[in-house]
Amino acid sequence: MTDAGPANMAASEGIDFGAGQSRMELKNVSKGYGEEWEFDQVLGNLSLEVEAGMLTVVVGPSGCGKSTLVNLIAGFETPDTGTILLDGSEVTGPGKERMVVFQETALMPWQTTYENIVFGPKLRGDYQGGNLEAEAVKLIEKVGLADFKDKYPLQLSGGMQRRAELARALINEPRIMIMDEPFRGLDAMSRELMQEFFLKIFEENRRTQIFVTSEIDEAIFLADRLVVLSNKPAEVRTVIDIDLPRPRDFKMMSSPEAYRYKSEAMEILHEEAMKSFSDSASASGFMEVYAKTGD
Amino acid sequence: MSKPTGLAYFWYTLEQRMATPTPYLTMFGLSLWIFTYWLLCEGLEFWRFGKIPGPVTVLTDWFARDPFQGISIFKEEYYIHIWSSCRRIAIAFCIATGVGVPLGLFMGWSKAFRDYTFPILEVLRPIPPLAWVPLAILMFSGFETPVIFLATLASLFVTTLNTMLGVDSIDEEYFRAAGCLGSSKWQIFTNVVVPGALPFIFTGLQISVGVAWFSLVAAEMVSGDYGLGYLIVDSFMNNVTVPMVIGMLTLGLVGWGTSVMVRQVGRQLMQWQVKELAQQDR
Ligand SMILES: Nc1ncnc2c1ncn2[C@@H]1O[C@H](COP(=O)(O)OP(=O)(O)O)[C@@H](O)[C@H]1O
Ligand SMILES: [Mg+2]
Numbered sequence: 200m201t202d203a204g205p206a207n208m209a210a211s212e213g214i215d216f217g218a219g220q221s222r223m224e225l226k227n228v229s230k231g232y233g234e235e236w237e238f239d240q241v242l243g244n245l246s247l248e249v250e251a252g253m254l255t256v257v258v259g260p261s262g263c264g265k266s267t268l269v270n271l272i273a274g275f276e277t278p279d280t281g282t283i284l285l286d287g288s289e290v291t292g293p294g295k296e297r298m299v300v301f302q303e304t305a306l307m308p309w310q311t312t313y314e315n316i317v318f319g320p321k322l323r324g325d326y327q328g329g330n331l332e333a334e335a336v337k338l339i340e341k342v343g344l345a346d347f348k349d350k351y352p353l354q355l356s357g358g359m360q361r362r363a364e365l366a367r368a369l370i371n372e373p374r375i376m377i378m379d380e381p382f383r384g385l386d387a388m389s390r391e392l393m394q395e396f397f398l399k400i401f402e403e404n405r406r407t408q409i410f411v412t413s414e415i416d417e418a419i420f421l422a423d424r425l426v427v428l429s430n431k432p433a434e435v436r437t438v439i440d441i442d443l444p445r446p447r448d449f450k451m452m453s454s455p456e457a458y459r460y461k462s463e464a465m466e467i468l469h470e471e472a473m474k475s476f477s478d479s480a481s482a483s484g485f486m487e488v489y490a491k492t493g494d
Numbered sequence: 495m496s497k498p499t500g501l502a503y504f505w506y507t508l509e510q511r512m513a514t515p516t517p518y519l520t521m522f523g524l525s526l527w528i529f530t531y532w533l534l535c536e537g538l539e540f541w542r543f544g545k546i547p548g549p550v551t552v553l554t555d556w557f558a559r560d561p562f563q564g565i566s567i568f569k570e571e572y573y574i575h576i577w578s579s580c581r582r583i584a585i586a587f588c589i590a591t592g593v594g595v596p597l598g599l600f601m602g603w604s605k606a607f608r609d610y611t612f613p614i615l616e617v618l619r620p621i622p623p624l625a626w627v628p629l630a631i632l633m634f635s636g637f638e639t640p641v642i643f644l645a646t647l648a649s650l651f652v653t654t655l656n657t658m659l660g661v662d663s664i665d666e667e668y669f670r671a672a673g674c675l676g677s678s679k680w681q682i683f684t685n686v687v688v689p690g691a692l693p694f695i696f697t698g699l700q701i702s703v704g705v706a707w708f709s710l711v712a713a714e715m716v717s718g719d720y721g722l723g724y725l726i727v728d729s730f731m732n733n734v735t736v737p738m739v740i741g742m743l744t745l746g747l748v749g750w751g752t753s754v755m756v757r758q759v760g761r762q763l764m765q766w767q768v769k770e771l772a773q774q775d776r
Contacts, residue, residue, distance in 0.1 A: 275670055293673040305671040309689035309766045319675030322685070351766040371675065 221374035228281035243432030259428030298368035586645035594653030602661020623709035649702035656698025660691030696760030
């Protein structure tokens with residue numbers, strides 16, 4: 200896939216999200232919580248390269264430290280050791296070049312869909328892409344919320360809230376997007392629709408993307424590259440390149456390749472669980488993933 | 495059908511209301527209550543209840559052109575009492591809100607500011623308004639100022655504390671989202687802290703307006719020339735019990751009215767929550 204293609208596509212849509220593709224690198228990042236005598240090492244020496252224009256999916260059992268990792272990348276917390284680099288410069292705090300869509304919905308309940316979406320650029324007063332209002336309306340239509348522009352988040356369904364949040368992040372034209380189990384808690388149908396919708400948006404301009412999930416099927420369906428984490432303290436166990444063609448389709452999930460990727464990842468996750476079976480908390484975390492995948 | 499406006503909308507909501515059991519249950523409860531009151535005081539003259547003016551006596555006097563014991567809706571004096579109390583409440587409530595809300599917001603927002611102020615608030619808060627009366631009389635001259643001071647004090651504590659808890663109640667996610675979107679500290683204050691604390695603030699204001707009435711009446715009883723509290727205690731001193739009961743019931747009705755007003759303002763300001771509130775109303 201060339202860089203020119205997707206950029207042209209975005210231009211023809213009239214919305215240019217192509218703020219250039221960025222690359223992120225995590226070097227020997229570790230993080231723990233608690234007092235010295237009950238220290239809880241959550242991330243242990245985690246190194247990861249997130250390639251420019253790629254959809255990197257991070258998968259790991261729940262409780263292994265995925266959200267902790269997201270908080271570090273977002274800049275809400277600082278690593279105990281190691282560095283996080285975006286295009287070579289170190290991450291030191293939150294910034295609009297790294298947009299996070301959180302695990303729990305974080306739309307401001309007191310703002311309408313429209314107000315939520317223009318919130319960031321309006322406050323910073325730095326919107327580059329022309330008329331902010333017009334662009335926001337276009338984006339709202341794109342995420343299918345035209346009829347809900349002036350509704351409050353409490354009046355939207357879970358899937359709609361996620362789409363509004365996606366739009367709120369996109370309008371800031373971040374260099375990298377980070378999503379932390381964004382479709383968790385949606386029913387199966389809306390979840391599939393959201394995955395397809397999310398991929399459509401991603402494939403349009405291939406903005407560098409980190410997607411965190413604990414569901415292996417979701418991970419394989421979305422990923423260019425799959426990063427499998429170990430149990431707590433989390434490290435990268437393996438990286439699998441997913442060579443399924445794009446645009447993706449749910450039918451691909453029953454192909455032999457998809458099956459091979461899945462069993463490869465499952466084997467590692469299974470190993471991880473076995474290793475820490477005495478540690479019952481982590482084991483139950485693993486069982487959750489294992490049970491969800493269903494086979 | 496488009497949404498009706500103005501009077502048509504009022505009739506529409508009234509009709510909707512009348513179709514629910516609420517108004518009938520309210521009526522029934524009220525009648526039962528008045529009947530018991532009548533039975534105790536006038537019907538049976540049960541024990542010492544016989545000394546209390548019953549509903550028939552009270553209502554007759556309340557709506558009489560020429561009341562037996564001096565107070566009715568046709569007497570100018572009655573309205574002077576109501577007006578005096580309402581004016582004091584309005585002033586006290588405005589001061590308490592104007593000081594308490596910003597104070598609470600800053601206490602919730604800034605850890606350092608809370609460390610300075612919270613202990614003082616916690617020490618002063620349990621002291622009941624009545625205990626402040628002597629100090630208030632020493633500090634302020636005349637009738638008006640000490641009474642307003644006392645009414646302000648109690649509601650100030652309620653408003654401040656509720657506002658502070660309101661800020662505490664705001665989910666960390668919203669601060670993070672705002673930070674991620676590049677808001678400055680002050681923008682976070684105006685766009686997250688203030689609207690996020692609003693539901694708690696209005697809960698606090700409803701309590702605070704009630705507390706203001708409590709302490710106002712207590713203050714008027716001790717020091718005053720007019721006002722519902724004064725009316726109640728003055729009637730008792732002069733051995734006219736009917737105006738005393740009229741004063742009490744008027745107080746209740748006016749107090750209820752003020753908290754309905756606060757609630758309505760809150761609903762207007764928190765449209766985003768209206769649906770949620772409607773679900774809680776049940
Ligand atoms: N702020 C914190 N203080 C203490 N422990 C924390 C904190 N954040 C996360 N943890 C611990 O880190 C572990 C991983 O949490 P998290 O990153 O939320 O996992 P995941 O997102 O993979 O489910 C958990 O055991 C949790 O108790
Ligand atoms: Mg998580």
